[in-house]
Amino acid sequence: MSGGNIRGFSYLENLPPITFRRLYQQPATSLAIFRRMLPNLAKVIVTTLLYNDKPIPLADLEALIRPESHRQREDAFSKLRRLHIIAEAADGISLDPVFKKNFRLALTGGGSHHSFGVPCNTPDKKNVTVAFLDEYAQKKFESILHFMVGTHNDTKPGDGVIELLCIGKLMERQGKGTQATITKNGFSFLLQEGNSQIWALLIQYLDYAEDLKMEKTDVLHFFLMLGSLELGQAYAIKTLTLTQRTMLTDMRDYGIVYQRKASSDRFYPTRLATTLTSESGGLRSASQTMDVATGADKADDEGKGFVIVETNYRVYAYTNSPLQIAVLNLFVRLTTRFPNLVSGRISRHSIQEAIKMGITADQIISYLTVHAHPQMRKNLVILPPTVVDQIRLWQIEGERMKATQGFLFKDFTTAQDFEDVARYAGELGVLKWKSVQKRCMFVTRHEQIAEWLKRRAAGGKR
Secondary structure: OOHHHHHHHHHHHOOOHHHHHHHOOOHHHHHHHHHHHOOHHHHHHHHHHHOOOOOEOHHHHHHHHOOOOHHHHHHHHHHHHHOOOEEEEOOEEEEOHHHHHHHHHHHHOOOOOOOOOOEOOOOOOOOOOHHHHHHHHHHHHHHHHHHHHOOOOOOOOOHHHHHHHHHOOOEEEOOOOOOEEEOHHHHHHHOOOHHHHHHHHHHHHHHHHOOOOOOHHHHHHHHHHHOOOOOOOOEEOOOOOHHHHHHHHHHHHHOOEEOOOOOOOEEEEOHHHHOOOOOOOOOOOOOOOOOHHHOOOHHHHHHOOOEEEOOOOEEEEOOOOHHHHHHHOOOOEEEEEEOOEEEEEOOHHHHHHHHHOOOOHHHHHHHHHHOEOOOHHHOOOOOOHHHHHHHHHHHHHHHHOOOOOOEEEOOOOOHHHHHHHHHHHHHHOOEEEEEOOOOEEEEOOOHHHHHHHHHHHOOOOO
């Protein structure tokens, strides 16, 4: 399961039971959760219980499933409990009735729920191909990433997207204008895998939906439904709820769906949508080439790596993408640029500057590993161990040393004067360090101490 799905489904696991009962009213949601959230043993348990009208005693169920290990059994039952799929009673275990009913519908068909969308059979005025949808999704999502790193791009994300980036603390507005700058969380976001990025935005959208008076369950239904649709197929809008129709405008801005125009009677899910609940990523991350038209899986992505790291900390990246270069520049001091190559060096300063932005050593190492050039993958160890160890040491060094702005008081005439000032600074809560032997101290603020010293010298009182 990709990192994005893990993040999205972890969010689902923390929802209250009543929300799950509403979610399970849609067959598409029940099927998506079964397919992508349950370990194999949990799936066996569900299918064993699915067509049993009466609860099965726990001992009988365990005898049927025969788990390979005690841990597997505990993990399976724990997942089923957290997702409120099973009901446990004195006479045995059964499936939640709402989940059971709609999961059966998902498997056998029937009903008028439209939770898998209603395909449009009439031709569209525009010939919408998979290649077109991939290019559209790439352009839309890249515009968000370009905006975040401040690189030039012909397309700017919509106001709703920018608002969500600010609400999610990925960016921060400057004053009352429309300008915004990236935050520490935003830098960390840029180094995530592509599917994790889109899930991060959708989870923030879920939280923001309540402020927009949207029903959260309806929003979740739509996300999970999009994950079950077919790439390249047009779907009718008439069966969507009012909330879901409103969402279409926002989903267009993210590149998740395509509409020829706002009044169109149909929409097309892009690869970003159809991979929401699958194990393969939709778009690649900000640091990748984003050639989504290939539909390549992770193994293919790794084969197209472009970064070479040498034991002397030199870095060479075979790319001409401004977006890739901007991301690489977060933790590499770039010095040379050619038409299809940039080079630079990893240094203590560049790593610690990245860490100040909120990027971790593990994220940097993971980035370099995932995007390593095929030539480097021929080595038993992809990255030079000395470089990996040094990046981690630089992070530890930064954590061990913390700079604090302040003022040094020294040259006290007597030990009593020193102790009196130190005690007063301690009472104010501004004393950070003191040395009795050297008769000096470090404080974060000096105004009140200076005023106190003046009054003391003049014979006044505190």
